[in-house]
Amino acid sequence: MGIVLLFYKYVTIPEPKRFAKWQTKICQDLNLRGRVLIAQEGINGTLGGTTESIERYKAIMREHESFADMDFKENAGSAEDFPRLRIATRNTIVNLGVDPRELTARDGGTHLTPQEVHTLLLNKPDDLIILDTRNMVESAVGKFTDAVIPPIKYFRDFPEYIDKNIDLFKDKQVLMYCTGGIRCERASAYLNVKGVSKKVFQIQGGIHRYAEQYPNGFFRGKNYVFDNRIATKVNDDILGTCGICNISYDDYTNCLNALCNKHFICCVSCKEQLAGTCSVHCQTMVFEKKAPTRPEFGALNTPR
Ligand SMILES: [Zn+2]
Ligand SMILES: [Zn+2]
Incomplete structure (x- = not known):
C-alpha cells in the first residue's frame, strides 16, 4: 500500500x-x-x-x-x-465557468480551520447556512448534517444556482465546503463579491481535513473522490440509496453497457439481477445484441 x-x-x-x-x-x-x-x-x-x-x-x-x-x-x-x-x-484549475481574470480566489470567503468549523457547528447560529459546492453524485453518499445541497451536475452550474437562489443567502452567514477545498476558493468568491451575505466562510482543506480531525463529527457518510476508489469512508452512516430499488446503500457502479456507462449507486442484489447494467434495456443490449462492454472502470469518473 x-x-x-x-x-x-x-x-x-x-x-x-x-x-x-x-x-x-x-x-x-x-x-x-x-x-x-x-x-x-x-x-x-x-x-x-x-x-x-x-x-x-x-x-x-x-x-x-x-x-x-x-x-x-x-x-x-x-x-x-x-x-x-x-x-x-487548462485555462483554470477548476471549471466554475467564470473567467479567472474576472473572479479570482483572492475574493474568496474567510478560511476556517477544522477546529473552528467544529466549534461553529457545535453552537450553530440560527443564521448559518452550510452549503455544499459539489455535485449531486458526490453529496448523495456523504455531506454535512443540515447542509443545503444544490441540484447541480457540474461545478460550472454553481454560479447559476447561486444567481437563482440568491435570496436564500441574503443576510446569512454561509459556510461552504467541498472535497479538499479547491472548489470553495472560487465558489465562495462568487458569492462573496455579490455582497449580500453577512459573512462567507470556507473550510480550510475541505471535507478531507475536517474528517481527518473529526471522523465522527458533523460530516456523515463518505467523501467522494475522483479516482478508482470512488469514495473514502469517513464514518458508518450510509446516506445513499440504490438507484434501482431504493434501499440504503452507497457503493457506486458503472453500467456495463459501454454506450451507457451510467455512474450510479447499485446494491448487491440489483447488480446481480441486472448483471452489472443499469436497466433491463442495457442488460438486453449487452447480453443479447452484444454491445461493447467496458468492464474496466475509470473513464467516466473524472471531475468536470
Ligand atoms: Zn437495489
Ligand atoms: Zn445503462
Missing part, C-alpha cells in the same frame, strides 16, 4: 506548458499515476504511488519557492487507483 496525494495551490504559474513538461518528467520518473491540471492561476492534482515516491514528489515540489508551503493531503492508496498519468494545461 502506498499513498494517494491530493493538493492544489492558487499561485501564478507564468508558463503552464513548460511547467507541465517538468511535472510530467517528475511523475514519470517516480512512476506516479493520476491527474495534474496546470493553469496560469495555479495547480490542482491528485497522484498515487508508493510511499517512497510520493515522499520524493513532495520534497521536489517543496524545493520550488512557489510550492514550499503546499498543503499535501494524504490517503492510503497507490498508483493502481488511477488508470494512467494525465498532466494537462
Whole structure:
C-alpha cells in the first residue's frame, strides 16, 4: 500500500506548458499515476504511488519557492487507483465557468480551520447556512448534517444556482465546503463579491481535513473522490440509496453497457439481477445484441 496525494495551490504559474513538461518528467520518473491540471492561476492534482515516491514528489515540489508551503493531503492508496498519468494545461484549475481574470480566489470567503468549523457547528447560529459546492453524485453518499445541497451536475452550474437562489443567502452567514477545498476558493468568491451575505466562510482543506480531525463529527457518510476508489469512508452512516430499488446503500457502479456507462449507486442484489447494467434495456443490449462492454472502470469518473 502506498499513498494517494491530493493538493492544489492558487499561485501564478507564468508558463503552464513548460511547467507541465517538468511535472510530467517528475511523475514519470517516480512512476506516479493520476491527474495534474496546470493553469496560469495555479495547480490542482491528485497522484498515487508508493510511499517512497510520493515522499520524493513532495520534497521536489517543496524545493520550488512557489510550492514550499503546499498543503499535501494524504490517503492510503497507490498508483493502481488511477488508470494512467494525465498532466494537462487548462485555462483554470477548476471549471466554475467564470473567467479567472474576472473572479479570482483572492475574493474568496474567510478560511476556517477544522477546529473552528467544529466549534461553529457545535453552537450553530440560527443564521448559518452550510452549503455544499459539489455535485449531486458526490453529496448523495456523504455531506454535512443540515447542509443545503444544490441540484447541480457540474461545478460550472454553481454560479447559476447561486444567481437563482440568491435570496436564500441574503443576510446569512454561509459556510461552504467541498472535497479538499479547491472548489470553495472560487465558489465562495462568487458569492462573496455579490455582497449580500453577512459573512462567507470556507473550510480550510475541505471535507478531507475536517474528517481527518473529526471522523465522527458533523460530516456523515463518505467523501467522494475522483479516482478508482470512488469514495473514502469517513464514518458508518450510509446516506445513499440504490438507484434501482431504493434501499440504503452507497457503493457506486458503472453500467456495463459501454454506450451507457451510467455512474450510479447499485446494491448487491440489483447488480446481480441486472448483471452489472443499469436497466433491463442495457442488460438486453449487452447480453443479447452484444454491445461493447467496458468492464474496466475509470473513464467516466473524472471531475468536470
Ligand atoms: Zn437495489
Ligand atoms: Zn445503462
